[in-house]
Amino acid sequence: MMQVAGKVVVVTGGARGIGRALCEAFHRADAAKVVVADIDEAGARAVAAAIDGAALQCDVGREQDIRHLIEETERQFGPIALFCSNAGIGGGFDPLSENAGGTSDEVWARSWAIHVMAHVYAARHLIPRMKVRGGGYFLNTISAAGLLSQMGSPAYSATKHGAVGFAENLAISHKADGIKVSILCPQGVDTDMLRSIPKGPQSGDGDLTPEQVARDALAGIEQETFVILPHPQVLGYMRRKTENYDRWISGMAKIQARMREAYGTQRKGGMD
Numbered sequence: 001m002m003q004v005a006g007k008v009v010v011v012t013g014g015a016r017g018i019g020r021a022l023c024e025a026f027h028r029a030d031a032a033k034v035v036v037a038d039i040d041e042a043g044a045r046a047v048a049a050a051i052d053g054a055a056l057q058c059d060v061g062r063e064q065d066i067r068h069l070i071e072e073t074e075r076q077f078g079p080i081a082l083f084c085s086n087a088g089i090g091g092g093f094d095p096l097s098e099n100a101g102g103t104s105d106e107v108w109a110r111s112w113a114i115h116v117m118a119h120v121y122a123a124r125h126l127i128p129r130m131k132v133r134g135g136g137y138f139l140n141t142i143s144a145a146g147l148l149s150q151m152g153s154p155a156y157s158a159t160k161h162g163a164v165g166f167a168e169n170l171a172i173s174h175k176a177d178g179i180k181v182s183i184l185c186p187q188g189v190d191t192d193m194l195r196s197i198p199k200g201p202q203s204g205d206g207d208l209t210p211e212q213v214a215r216d217a218l219a220g221i222e223q224e225t226f227v228i229l230p231h232p233q234v235l236g237y238m239r240r241k242t243e244n245y246d247r248w249i250s251g252m253a254k255i256q257a258r259m260r261e262a263y264g265t266q267r268k269g270g271m272d
């Protein structure tokens with residue numbers, strides 16, 4: 001059983017939303033030090049100040065930034081027991097898009113860097129250290145979109161699927177090294193990211209608070225479960241998807257059509 005008490009923990013995207021709630025939950029669980037890493041330095045400092053943590057500015061899409069984050073944390077505070085790759089962006093949402101392949105390369109590249117390569121860099125620079133120590137833990141915040149799909153967001157959906165694929169491989173490859181992996185896959189969570197897009201199917205089972213999601217994440221880590229589903233309904237959707245993929249695609253297409261209609265009406269209403 002993984003215990004956070006007395007451990008050094010890093011959380012990326014820790015300045016706001018789910019990341020901030022994770023930092024606060026780890027502090028309450030008596031982590032020895034929580035390192036709040038974010039591209040928003042002032043935000044990271046504010047969160048760190050409230051929890052006796054440390055703040056480090058970092059763009060998780062850049063390998064040298066992740067390397068620096070890991071080296072500095074271990075130099076100042078000791079071995080990282082738990083690394084949470086949580087930073088994410090909601091780029092490219094367009095429910096009225098005429099073409100799922102139409103999203104710009106810039107959005108695709110940024111989503112890939114932040115949602116997938118950031119997790120790869122964390123593993124690249126921590127696995128050798130963790131192997132020497134006989135273990136370690138990665139918690140990657142992904143999304144139910146990585147297991148199902150996020151309508152209107154091809155780049156978000158595909159890169160979150162990529163993140164699930166990498167986490168599976170990471171867990172399989174390093175089980176024998178004592179290295180554990182969990183993926184945190186909620187639907188709607190009441191954060192700035194969710195508020196930046198119109199209400200849609202991701203909120204169909206209700207939006208959770210970041211604090212609720214952080215509590216579930218902590219419980220999932222303690223139990224060392226691979227998939228952490230703060231919305232338990234997601235397990236049923238996964239089952240339906242694998243049971244009959246074609247029926248699932250048809251059902252999702254119907255929901256998307258309704259969403260387009262609702263959003264189109266909203267937008268027209270707004271323009272009148």
Ligand SMILES: NC(=O)c1ccc[n+]([C@@H]2O[C@H](COP(=O)([O-])OP(=O)(O)OC[C@H]3O[C@@H](n4cnc5c(N)ncnc54)[C@H](O)[C@@H]3O)[C@@H](O)[C@H]2O)c1
Nearest residue numbers: 013015016017018039059060087088143188189191192193
């Ligand atoms: N809010 C939701 O409904 C929801 C649902 C499922 C999954 N998620 C995922 O949860 C994670 C956290 O999202 P949130 O809702 O808390 O969003 P948020 O926008 O509230 O917070 C994201 C944080 O990440 C930081 N960040 C963004 N790009 C970064 C970068 N390149 N380097 C370092 N930090 C960066 C931001 O500055 C911000 O502090 C994301 O991976 C997101 O995809 C969110």
